[in-house]
Every structure is written in structure tokens, then in C-alpha cells.
């Protein structure tokens with residue numbers, strides 16, 4: 001299983017290959033250890049790692065997504081659009097549509113080829129080569145929004161430490 005996560009200690013982006021059984025993740029940048037919850041990881045039917053929750057943060061809500069860098073997907077579409085605009089400027093209708101269809105086809109093929117991975121709503125950690133035993137569905141915007149707001153609230157609380165307790169005299 002390969003885990004991509006942001007180190008809670010130094011906020012570095014870490015990618016680690018993990019072989020079961022594993023008890024802790026070590027950050028390659030700051031050396032801090034992240035102890036994995038005992039009940040979070042089990043062996044699936046084929047000995048593949050099965051996740052019950054996120055290993056990095058306390059969240060139990062993950063979703064299944066394509067293990068595909070979003071920027072690459074957007075980049076392909078943007079490139080196709082730009083190229084088709086050039087072809088359009090040349091008044092080459094056939095080339096314009098050929099380019100548009102071509103880029104759409106590349107996206108579809110990539111989508112079919114690229115494997116799934118699990119991602120955490122709360123901290124954004126990604127897990128490749130692990131399954132959730134059917135526990136986790138696809139991306140849900142409502143859940144995502146809930147986590148985004150709670151993280152924003154936490155940040156806000158960290159910024160204003162205990163100043164609300166003082167009563168006006």
C-alpha cells in the first residue's frame with residue numbers, strides 16, 4: 001500500500017510505501033512518528049490492506065476516487081481546447097473537431113486505465129493499493145463541505161487562543 005499524506009508535524013507532503021503489518025509512519029522530512037490506530041488497518045481476503053478509517057487523522061470518512069492527478073486531467077483538456085482554437089482560427093473544421101474528440105478520448109482511456117484509490121475527506125491523505133471492503137463510496141460533496149468547514153473552524157480557533165473567555169469589566 002502506498003500512502004500520500006501531509007505530515008501533521010511539519011506539513012511536508014509525504015509518500016510512503018507501507019508493508020503490512022505496520023505500526024507507525026515516519027516522516028522523511030522531520031522524522032516525527034505517526035502511530036497508526038490499532039483498529040484502522042486489517043488484512044483483506046487476499047491479504048491486501050483493508051482500511052477502516054483514515055490512518056493520519058481521526059476521520060472515519062473516506063471516498064473512492066481515481067488515482068489520477070487532477071492537474072494532468074485539466075491540463076489535457078486545456079491543451080485540447082487551445083489547440084482546437086488554433087485549428088478553428090485556421091478555419092479547419094475537421095481538425096478542430098478531431099482535436100476535441102481526441103482529447104476527450106485520451107481522458108476516457110486514462111480514466112479506464114488509472115486504478116482507484118481511497119482518499120480522506122478531512123486531511124486529504126490518499127491510499128493506493130488498499131480497499132475499504134465496500135465501506136466507502138464515491139465522492140460526496142455534502143460530506144466534503146462538512147469537513148472543509150470543520151477544518152476551517154479549527155484553524156480559526158487556533159488563530160484566536162482563548163481570548164473569548166475574558167468578561168468585559
Ligand SMILES: [Zn+2]
Pocket residue numbers: 007008009010011012027028029030031032
Ligand atoms: Zn514531518
Ligand SMILES: [Zn+2]
Pocket residue numbers: 054055056057058059120121122123124125
Ligand atoms: Zn485523514
